[in-house]
Amino acid sequence: MTDLILTEQADHILTVRIHRPDRKNALTHAMYTGLGDALEQAKNDPDIRCVLFTGSDDCFTAGNDLGEFAAGLPGAFEDTPVGRFLFLLASATKPVVAAVNGPAVGIGTTMLLHCDMVFAGANTRFQMPFVNLGLCPEGASSLLLPSWLGRVRAAELLMLGDAFTADDAARLGLINRVCDPAETETTAREICTRLAKQAPAAMRATKALLNRPTQADLRDTMIAEGKRFAGLLKAPEAAEAFRAFEEKRDPDFSTFK
Numbered sequence: 001m002t003d004l005i006l007t008e009q010a011d012h013i014l015t016v017r018i019h020r021p022d023r024k025n026a027l028t029h030a031m032y033t034g035l036g037d038a039l040e041q042a043k044n045d046p047d048i049r050c051v052l053f054t055g056s057d058d059c060f061t062a063g064n065d066l067g068e069f070a071a072g073l074p075g076a077f078e079d080t081p082v083g084r085f086l087f088l089l090a091s092a093t094k095p096v097v098a099a100v101n102g103p104a105v106g107i108g109t110t111m112l113l114h115c116d117m118v119f120a121g122a123n124t125r126f127q128m129p130f131v132n133l134g135l136c137p138e139g140a141s142s143l144l145l146p147s148w149l150g151r152v153r154a155a156e157l158l159m160l161g162d163a164f165t166a167d168d169a170a171r172l173g174l175i176n177r178v179c180d181p182a183e184t185e186t187t188a189r190e191i192c193t194r195l196a197k198q199a200p201a202a203m204r205a206t207k208a209l210l211n212r213p214t215q216a217d218l219r220d221t222m223i224a225e226g227k228r229f230a231g232l233l234k235a236p237e238a239a240e241a242f243r244a245f246e247e248k249r250d251p252d253f254s255t256f257k
């Protein structure tokens with residue numbers, strides 16, 4: 001049980017809030033377990049008709065805790081808390097909405113690819129800096145981004161790993177709306193309220209049909225990504241990237257082959 005993931009159930013909506021302000025909401029194994037537990041709760045409780053993921057007005061999440069990354073993955077990807085969370089998210093049958101502000105880094109961006117609707121504050125900075133960290137894509141982003149955005153746009157986001165704005169994300173079709181950061185959560189909650197009033201069986205069928213084109217390959221993709229990711233985590237390139245982050249400098253990959 002972690003107090004860094006806060007849940008609240010009201011009006012048929014389960015709000016799941018990432019709350020680790022001193023570390024920019026960076027996600028630890030315990031926090032992934034909390035996120036996975038929340039999705040199990042949503043799956044099993046018929047009173048819950050919609051899930052809302054959020055952080056605070058100035059931060060969604062800085063992605064995986066880099067200190068924990070340095071210690072490697074605790075087991076095969078599919079057995080880790082992050083693997084369980086991503087599988088549960090990708091197989092959720094009820095609508096999932098995200099309200100995002102500030103940094104949404106790494107899994108903070110890729111988890112949104114599995115949300116049904118995403119509302120982002122104008123202060124949001126999305127980023128998938130996997131290669132910049134000596135790592136590779138996760139969360140089935142290597143499957144979903146090229147199929148939705150096209151190969152070259154996906155390669156740009158994943159290979160350069162630059163941050164991009166909420167306006168960029170809206171142009172790419174990755175989010176629904178750019179909001180005033182103070183109103184992102186309220187806007188998302190209004191949508192959740194409407195989703196929770198919709199016919200549940202029709203909603204499940206619609207979600208299943210929207211997911212159908214990629215669903216069969218999602219799990220295999222995540223496992224393939226997870227295998228490479230786990231290998232790269234143990235390699236010197238990632239070690240250099242993590243050291244550089246700690247030392248607040250750019251990584252130097254010039255000597256690696």
Ligand SMILES: C/C=C/C(=O)SCCNC(=O)CCNC(=O)[C@H](O)C(C)(C)COP(=O)(O)OP(=O)(O)OC[C@H]1O[C@@H](n2cnc3c(N)ncnc32)[C@H](O)[C@@H]1OP(=O)(O)O
Binds near residue numbers: 024065
């Ligand atoms: C399977 C999942 C994969 C992934 O998610 S890969 C992605 C991993 N994440 C990252 O690479 C992001 C690393 N963090 C950053 O780049 C920056 O932060 C931000 C852009 C998110 C925010 O920058 P700024 O506003 O300048 O804040 P700050 O001073 O860098 O951070 C405040 C404190 O939070 C700690 N922190 C930030 N991100 C992480 C993290 N991901 N893991 C652990 N700690 C983190 C810092 O170190 C610092 O702490 P102190 O105040 O003690 O210096």
